[in-house]
Amino acid sequence: MLKYAYYPGCVAQGACRELYLSTAALTEALGIELIELKKAACCGSGTYKEDSQLLEDTVNARNIALAESLKLPLLTHCSTCQGVIGHVDERLKEAKNNDPGYFETVNGFLKKEQCSPYQGSTEVKHLLWALVADYGLDTLAKKVKRKLSGLKCAAFYGCYLLRTQDKLPYDNRFQPESLENVFRTVGATPIYYQGRTQCCGWPLSSYATEQSFKMAGNHIKEAIEAGADCLVTPCPLCHLNLDSRQPEVEKVIEEKLGLPVLHLPQLVALSVGIEPEKLGLSRHVVSTQPVLKKLGIL
Incomplete structure (x- = not known):
C-alpha cells in the first residue's frame, strides 16, 4: 500500500473544496493512504519570497519536516504548492551540502519555534507524479x-x-x-x-x-x-x-x-x-x- 503525508493546501480546503473531496474519494478507491498534515502552513504560492527568500524557505522547511517526522513523502495535489515546496526542498538539499550556514539558519528558526528540524530526507510529489511513477x-x-x-x-x-x-x-x-x-x-x-x-x-x-x-x-x-x-x-x-x-x-x-x-x-x-x-x-x-x-x- 502506498502511503503519503498529505499536504492539501489552502485552495482545496476553501474555494476548490471539490478537489479535496475528489482526492479523498480517489485515493480511498485506489488503496492509497493519506495522513493529512493538519499543522502545515500555507506554502505562500510564491509570494513570501517577494519579501524574503528566508521566510519562504523556513515556512516550507517546516512543512517538509512534518512529513519527514512521519518518514513519508509529502503529497500535494496543487501544482503551485508542488512548485513552491518542491523548489524549497531542492534549494535546502543543495544548501545542506554547499551552504551549511544558511541551512542551519533555517533550522535555527524551526528550533526556536520548537519544530522538528528539516533534514532533506524525503520527497515532495504531486498526485500526478504519484499516479504515474508510484502507483503506475x-x-x-x-x-x-x-x-x-x-x-x-x-x-x-x-x-x-x-x-x-x-x-x-x-x-x-x-x-x-x-x-x-x-x-x-x-x-x-x-x-x-x-x-x-x-x-x-x-x-x-x-x-x-x-x-x-x-x-x-x-x-x-x-x-x-x-x-x-x-x-x-x-x-x-x-x-x-x-x-x-x-x-x-x-x-x-x-x-x-x-x-x-x-x-x-x-x-x-x-x-x-x-x-x-x-x-x-x-x-x-x-x-x-x-x-x-x-x-x-x-
Whole structure:
C-alpha cells in the first residue's frame, strides 16, 4: 500500500473544496493512504519570497519536516504548492551540502519555534507524479470500471508543475505527456493545443485583470477549437481562473465559451467508478453536465 503525508493546501480546503473531496474519494478507491498534515502552513504560492527568500524557505522547511517526522513523502495535489515546496526542498538539499550556514539558519528558526528540524530526507510529489511513477498506469488501468471512451480531454499543466523545480524526473518540462498518458489509461482521448503548458493568468489577476482574463480566454478558445470536451488541470489556482472566472473571461473577450474544467482526481475518479455526487462536480461554475452526459452517466 502506498502511503503519503498529505499536504492539501489552502485552495482545496476553501474555494476548490471539490478537489479535496475528489482526492479523498480517489485515493480511498485506489488503496492509497493519506495522513493529512493538519499543522502545515500555507506554502505562500510564491509570494513570501517577494519579501524574503528566508521566510519562504523556513515556512516550507517546516512543512517538509512534518512529513519527514512521519518518514513519508509529502503529497500535494496543487501544482503551485508542488512548485513552491518542491523548489524549497531542492534549494535546502543543495544548501545542506554547499551552504551549511544558511541551512542551519533555517533550522535555527524551526528550533526556536520548537519544530522538528528539516533534514532533506524525503520527497515532495504531486498526485500526478504519484499516479504515474508510484502507483503506475498499468495498475491504474486495472482499476478502471468506466472507460471514458469518446471524451476528449485537453490538459492544462500550469506553470509551477513544469518549470519551478530544477529537476523534473517524471516528465519533460517542455513536451510533457503525463496528463495525456493518464487520459489514455482511463480511455479518454488527449487533445493537444498550444496553451496547455502556458500560464493560466492567475498570477496577474489581482493587478492586470483584463490581461489575465485574455490569457485564460485564449487558452480556453484554443482547446475548444482543437475539439476538447473539457480541460483537466492538476492546479486549483488554474481551475479558479479557467472555471470560476470563465463568465468574467467571456465578458472580456466578448465570446461565449462554456468549456467545463475538471480537476485531475475528478476525471480519474469517474473512471474507477466513483459517482459524480461524491466528487463535487456540482460545485463548478461552468456546468460539468455535458461531460457526464457524454459519458452516459446522466
